Amino acid sequence: xxxxxxxxxxxxxxxxxxxxxxxxxxxxxxxxxxxxxxxxxxxxxxxxxxxxxxxxxxxxxxxxxxxxxxxxxxxxxxxxxxxxxxxxxxxxxxxxxxxxxxxxxxxxxxxxxxxxxxxxxxxxxxxxxxxxxxxxxxxxxxxxxxxxxxxxxxxxxxxxxxxxxxxxxxxxxxxxxxxxxxxxxxxxxxxxxxxxxxxxxxxxxxxxxxxxxxxxxxxxxxxxxxxxxxxx
Amino acid sequence: xxxxxxxxxxxxxxxxxxxxxxxxxxxxxxxxxxxxxxxxxxxxxxxxxxxxxxxxxxxxxxxxxxxxxxxxxxxxxxxxxxxxxxxxxxxxxxxxxxxxxxxxxxxxxxxxxxxxxxxxxxxxxxxxxxxxxxxxxxxxxxxxxxxxxxxxxxxxxxxxxxxxxxxxxxxxxxxxxxxxxxxxxxxxxxxxx
Numbered sequence: 001x002x003x004x005x006x007x008x009x010x011x012x013x014x015x016x017x018x019x020x021x022x023x024x025x026x027x028x029x030x031x032x033x034x035x036x037x038x039x040x041x042x043x044x045x046x047x048x049x050x051x052x053x054x055x056x057x058x059x060x061x062x063x064x065x066x067x068x069x070x071x072x073x074x075x076x077x078x079x080x081x082x083x084x085x086x087x088x089x090x091x092x093x094x095x096x097x098x099x100x101x102x103x104x105x106x107x108x109x110x111x112x113x114x115x116x117x118x119x120x121x122x123x124x125x126x127x128x129x130x131x132x133x134x135x136x137x138x139x140x141x142x143x144x145x146x147x148x149x150x151x152x153x154x155x156x157x158x159x160x161x162x163x164x165x166x167x168x169x170x171x172x173x174x175x176x177x178x179x180x181x182x183x184x185x186x187x188x189x190x191x192x193x194x195x196x197x198x199x200x201x202x203x204x205x206x207x208x209x210x211x212x213x214x215x216x217x218x219x220x221x222x223x224x225x226x227x228x229x230x231x232x
Numbered sequence: 233x234x235x236x237x238x239x240x241x242x243x244x245x246x247x248x249x250x251x252x253x254x255x256x257x258x259x260x261x262x263x264x265x266x267x268x269x270x271x272x273x274x275x276x277x278x279x280x281x282x283x284x285x286x287x288x289x290x291x292x293x294x295x296x297x298x299x300x301x302x303x304x305x306x307x308x309x310x311x312x313x314x315x316x317x318x319x320x321x322x323x324x325x326x327x328x329x330x331x332x333x334x335x336x337x338x339x340x341x342x343x344x345x346x347x348x349x350x351x352x353x354x355x356x357x358x359x360x361x362x363x364x365x366x367x368x369x370x371x372x373x374x375x376x377x378x379x380x381x382x383x384x385x386x387x388x389x390x391x392x393x394x395x396x397x398x399x400x401x402x403x404x405x406x407x408x409x410x411x412x413x414x415x416x417x418x419x420x421x422x423x424x425x
Contacts, residue, residue: 014275016268081265103233107259108257
């Protein structure tokens with residue numbers, strides 16, 4: 001059973017938070033970077049290919065000249081400066097990056113967006129009693145890992161309202177303050193945040209994403225699809 | 233990353249390596265660039281910060297838009313809005329970096345947990361707050377009882393490093409003086425040497 005909790009999201013914080021986006025030039029990373037650049041955040045963008053990062057920077061500044069963004073040459077340095085770290089990386093890259101940021105991510109919010117899909121997209125590579133987010137928490141024991149953005153597609157960032165409905169974005173985590181911060185990021189990115197429960201609920205969220213991907217391929221949604229909870 | 237933090241801690245309360253490792257789990261390492269804010273007025277002070285490297289300041293802005301510096305913090309000093317941190321109500325102060333800084337933050341939840349579970353941390357905080365109270369008292373007494381020249385001299389004697397790292401107009405603001413008044417005091421003191 002999926003437990004859906006509602007909380008009041010107040011995004012009116014004066015102090016600008018610094019968000020490190022590791023893997024900023026991927027499909028998901030660039031969508032997150034572009035949409036968050038409109039918020040009261042300072043973004044530190046990191047990716048392996050500098051030329052792609054520079055292209056992303058140009059695109060963001062063309063749309064939003066006042067965006068507070070900076071390209072980072074090192075994920076460790078970016079994470080040291082950051083208040084929140086978003087790992088916009090595929091699941092197999094998780095372990096290596098966790099080792100690089102472990103010390104500087106101490107006590108910080110680390111957002112896991114990964115879906116641990118197998119090569120044929122018909123199952124998950126994680127065991128049923130765990131999830132990509134829980135595995136990340138084991139790698140970063142003193143960080144506040146939150147699952148977010150994994151149930152939305154990259155194309156949804158361009159169009160978060162689909163068929164006149166704002167896509168829901170589910171969040172899971174064990175720290176209340178971290179859930180609040182992640183909810184604010186989801187709101188800024190254009191989605192409706194739904195806190196689904198503790199970090200173990202990531203198992204369900206990652207399976208929801210698997211199902212949506214399978215339905216997308218079967219029914220030809222062209223990757224513009226999302227989950228929406230209907231309620232009174 | 234935590235060198236100065238534990239150096240200061242050990243000056244007040246001696247820790248074993250094991251105890252240091254327990255405390256480390258609760259600390260947040262954070263870099264701040266010059267002119268970036270740790271806290272802005274209206275937000276809740278969620279962490280207190282020990283400066284590992286750099287200089288921080290706190291200030292408030294009065295209804296006329298005038299800035300008043302309430303504190304400086306150099307390496308080894310702690311800064312935060314204690315009222316807002318304890319009450320978790322919005323702060324009336326701003327805290328920003330005067331140089332590129334490396335900080336060690338202790339969040340409210342980490343602070344509460346350490347107070348509950350580690351008596352040495354409670355002792356450290358008690359001594360830290362006692363020192364801060366004594367400094368505050370000395371500052372008020374100096375304001376009430378000393379001449380302007382003696383107040384400035386007391387400031388320089390107590391905090392010689394600040395005067396070398398922070399512009400004079402900020403020291404004037406901290407002392408509640410106009411930059412011109414402070415300049416006259418400094419001229420007088422230099423000529424009387």
